[in-house]
Amino acid sequence: MALGVDPPTEPAPAGRPRLAMEEMAFIALLVLAIGGMAVADFSAQWGLSYWLVVIPLFGAVSVYSGWRRARAHGENVSTVLLRQLLHWGALILAMYLIFVLEGTGRLNREDAGLVALLALSLGTVLAGVHFDWRLAVLGVLLGLAATCAALIEEFFWVLLIPAIVAGAVVILWQRWKS
Numbered sequence: 001m002a003l004g005v006d007p008p009t010e011p012a013p014a015g016r017p018r019l020a021m022e023e024m025a026f027i028a029l030l031v032l033a034i035g036g037m038a039v040a041d042f043s044a045q046w047g048l049s050y051w052l053v054v055i056p057l058f059g060a061v062s063v064y065s066g067w068r069r070a071r072a073h074g075e076n077v078s079t080v081l082l083r084q085l086l087h088w089g090a091l092i093l094a095m096y097l098i099f100v101l102e103g104t105g106r107l108n109r110e111d112a113g114l115v116a117l118l119a120l121s122l123g124t125v126l127a128g129v130h131f132d133w134r135l136a137v138l139g140v141l142l143g144l145a146a147t148c149a150a151l152i153e154e155f156f157w158v159l160l161i162p163a164i165v166a167g168a169v170v171i172l173w174q175r176w177k178s
Contacts, residue, residue: 059088065132
């Protein structure tokens with residue numbers, strides 16, 4: 001073995017696909033969350049149903065990341081899982097209450113979609129603080145998307161789709177090059 005060269009601690013082929021799969025899961029969550037705002041804009045009933053399916057997907061990715069991290073750091077996995085379940089369960093309850101407010105006329109349909117995305121953003125940021133930092137980044141992006149949607153409502157969807165496509169192309173291009 002040459003001086004100054006350490007052997008790799010993990011083989012690249014085994015570690016690389018897992019990382020790419022997790023990154024793709026986070027990108028999919030971003031797209032699903034923004035899609036939820038669009039669904040909620042068109043139908044309160046479908047919006048609530050959509051969020052009640054999407055939030056557990058966010059929770060599943062968070063649980064998986066938190067579980068891996070807990071095992072790697074020797075933490076009690078059952079404690080991490082319980083905290084995760086309480087965290088995401090509270091967000092599901094908050095989402096339900098947002099659509100109750102919409103149903104009673106306290107929020108209009110478009111505002112309910114924005115508030116739902118903001119609630120998901122906050123829940124995701126907090127999950128990132130407690131479980132996996134990448135969730136915090138995702139939550140910040142969701143908050144920015146909600147803010148942009150509120151400020152440039154007419155042009156949001158026209159600008160968003162090319163931005164998502166461009167972001168995905170850049171990420172995939174960088175992955176392919178490395």
